[in-house]
Structures are given as structure tokens and as C-alpha cells.
Amino acid sequence: MAGRLQGKVAIITGAGAGIGEAIAHKFAREGAKVVLAGLPDDPVEDVARAIRENGGEAEACPGDVADEQAARRCVEKAVERFGKLDVLVNNAGVFIEVAECQDYSVEAFDQTIRNNIRSTFLMTKFALPHLQKTRGVVLSAGSESGEMGEGNNAPYGGTKGFIHAFMKGVAFEQGQYGVRANCVCPGPIDTAWTHKETGPMDAQMEKMTVAGTVLGRRGTPEEMANIYAFLASDEASYVTGALWYADGGTTIAKGGPGQQVPGTLAEQPQPTLPLEHSHDGLKNKHTENRLH
Numbered sequence: 001m002a003g004r005l006q007g008k009v010a011i012i013t014g015a016g017a018g019i020g021e022a023i024a025h026k027f028a029r030e031g032a033k034v035v036l037a038g039l040p041d042d043p044v045e046d047v048a049r050a051i052r053e054n055g056g057e058a059e060a061c062p063g064d065v066a067d068e069q070a071a072r073r074c075v076e077k078a079v080e081r082f083g084k085l086d087v088l089v090n091n092a093g094v095f096i097e098v099a100e101c102q103d104y105s106v107e108a109f110d111q112t113i114r115n116n117i118r119s120t121f122l123m124t125k126f127a128l129p130h131l132q133k134t135r136g137v138v139l140s141a142g143s144e145s146g147e148m149g150e151g152n153n154a155p156y157g158g159t160k161g162f163i164h165a166f167m168k169g170v171a172f173e174q175g176q177y178g179v180r181a182n183c184v185c186p187g188p189i190d191t192a193w194t195h196k197e198t199g200p201m202d203a204q205m206e207k208m209t210v211a212g213t214v215l216g217r218r219g220t221p222e223e224m225a226n227i228y229a230f231l232a233s234d235e236a237s238y239v240t241g242a243l244w245y246a247d248g249g250t251t252i253a254k255g256g257p258g259q260q261v262p263g264t265l266a267e268q269p270q271p272t273l274p275l276e277h278s279h280d281g282l283k284n285k286h287t288e289n290r291l292h
């Protein structure tokens with residue numbers, strides 16, 4: 001049976017770790033040819049190889065997509081290698097410092113703006129001429145924090161609010177070319193970011209983040225990849241300008257209802273994708289917790 005993305009060509013940014021790795025595997029399993037962008041020391045080659053070993057078609061494209069030339073090159077590489085572009089997934093992003101605003105470093109602010117906002121703008125800008133030819137799709141990583149804000153990393157939530165509005169603007173103007181644009185807005189996902197051992201959150205923030213969901217657990221990268229696959233597919237042909245919340249109920253929670261969920265119900269589903277880098281996303285980053 002043909003996959004729901006059969007014959008489509010997709011670029012996925014930040015595809016070496018976390019949710020991006022899962023999107024890459026999911027898209028490949030659904031029949032897409034994938035180009036995997038990531039920072040030069042991200043394991044994008046590794047993910048591409050794993051996909052090829054599983055019978056898929058994947059090309060790694062190491063480079064900083066917040067850099068104009070690298071972003072342009074990534075889009076050109078996809079079109080040269082696979083002949084067209086149907087889907088751009090702006091998944092790359094960073095969560096590098098936790099601090100109250102008065103203590104938040106200017107360096108972390110600049111990095112957050114650059115990697116979350118500039119990367120999304122540049123990739124979208126360079127991909128659109130090709131997406132207009134295929135009636136393609138742009139999907140970007142929003143977040144519940146783009147609506148609710150992110151205490152102790154307020155600049156991060158701000159970048160996600162930008163991405164929400166940016167995707168709506170792109171959806172509005174690109175509809176005339178048959179191009180759709182949407183955001184996937186996760187809550188806490190089981191990647192490096194939401195564990196105190198692998199990211200800047202401390203024990204208290206980690207606990208509150210998970211307890212703030214209605215479902216009482218983190219979402220998995222694969223659960224997010226399933227949504228990206230649907231929105232990228234022709235099955236979502238009438239969905240544009242949407243903020244697709246997949247936040248375990250964070251935006252409707254009033255307190256800590258997740259704490260009431262019995263352990264068996266709060267178990268994550270068994271993974272089916274061969275993910276090896278779920279918690280690797282911050283390995284090559286300098287992260288810091290400035291909470292006192």
C-alpha cells in the first residue's frame with residue numbers, strides 16, 4: 001500500500017535529534033524522499049543512513065539554516081537531488097537557557113531569535129518558489145508556549161508566538177498558489193529539552209512542565225511526527241493557517257491534573273520508529289540554568 005507521502009520530497013530542519021529525527025523516519029516510512037538539515041555537528045548523516053538502511057531515500061544536508069547561504073544551499077540541494085520540493089518542515093530550534101527575564105543573558109536571547117525565527121524565515125523564503133510549483137506545504141514548529149508564554153524562558157515562548165503569526169501570514173498570501181502553511185504546537189515532548197539531565201530545566205521546572213498537562217506525561221517525538229505526516233499529506237488539503245495543538249492538554253489545564261492520572265494510563269505508547277537520538281539534541285550546545 002502506498003504511503004500517505006508517497007513520491008513527495010521533503011526538507012526537515014533540525015532532523016538530527018528529537019522530534020526532527022522522528023519526522024524524518026515517519027516521512028520516509030510514508031514514502032517521502034527526505035533532505036535532513038542540521039547544524040554541522042548534529043547527527044543528520046547518521047539519521048539519513050538509518051533511513052537508507054530501512055529502504056528509504058534520504059540525504060543529509062549539514063549546515064546552519066539561520067545562515068542565508070546555508071539555507072539557500074539546503075533548498076537547492078533538495079531540488080537538485082530529487083527534482084522538486086513538496087514539503088518544508090521548519091522544525092529546527094533551541095531551548096538553551098532557563099532564567100527569569102532580568103537574569104536572561106543577551107547571548108542566549110540572540111541565539112534563540114536566530115535559530116528559532118531567522119532559520120524559519122530563511123528556509124520558508126527560499127523554499128516557496130519551489131513549493132508554488134508543486135502546490136506544496138510549509139509546516140513549522142510552534143508550541144503551546146507561543147500562546148501561553150514560557151515562564152523562565154520568556155524569549156523562547158516569544159519566538160514561538162512569532163512563528164504562529166508568521167505561518168498564518170504565509171498561509172494567507174500563499175493560498176493563491178495552492179501552498180498551505182500550518183504550525184504544529186506541542187506541549188512537553190520527551191526530548192533533551194524536558195529532562196533536567198539533558199537540558200537547562202531544573203527538577204522543579206521539569207516536574208511542573210509534566211504536571212501541567214492533562215494527560216500526565218510528555219508526548220513522544222513519534223506522536224508529533226504522526227501529526228506532521230498528516231498535515232504534510234493530501235489528506236490535510238483543506239487545512240491551512242492552522243495552529244495544530246498537540247500539547248497533552250497543557251493549554252486547557254487548570255492546575256496539575258496530570259498528577260491524578262494513574263501510572264498505567266500515563267505510560268507512553270510503544271515506539272515503532274527506530275529512533276536513536278531522541279535525547280541528543282542538546283549534546284553539542286552550551287546550556288545553562290540561571291535560576292537561583
Ligand SMILES: NC(=O)c1ccc[n+]([C@@H]2O[C@H](COP(=O)([O-])OP(=O)(O)OC[C@H]3O[C@@H](n4cnc5c(N)ncnc54)[C@H](O)[C@@H]3O)[C@@H](O)[C@H]2O)c1
Nearest residue numbers: 014018019038039065066092093115141143188189191281
Ligand atoms: N521538546 C519540546 O518539549 C517541544 C515543545 C514545543 C515545541 N517544540 C519545538 O519542536 C522543535 C524540535 O524540538 P526538539 O525538542 O526535538 O529539539 P532538539 O534539540 O532535540 O532538536 C532540534 C534540532 O535542531 C537543530 N538546530 C537548531 N538550530 C539549528 C539551525 N540554525 N540550523 C540547523 N539545525 C538547527 C539542533 O541542533 C537540534 O539537533 C523545536 O522547534 C521546538 O521549539 C519542542
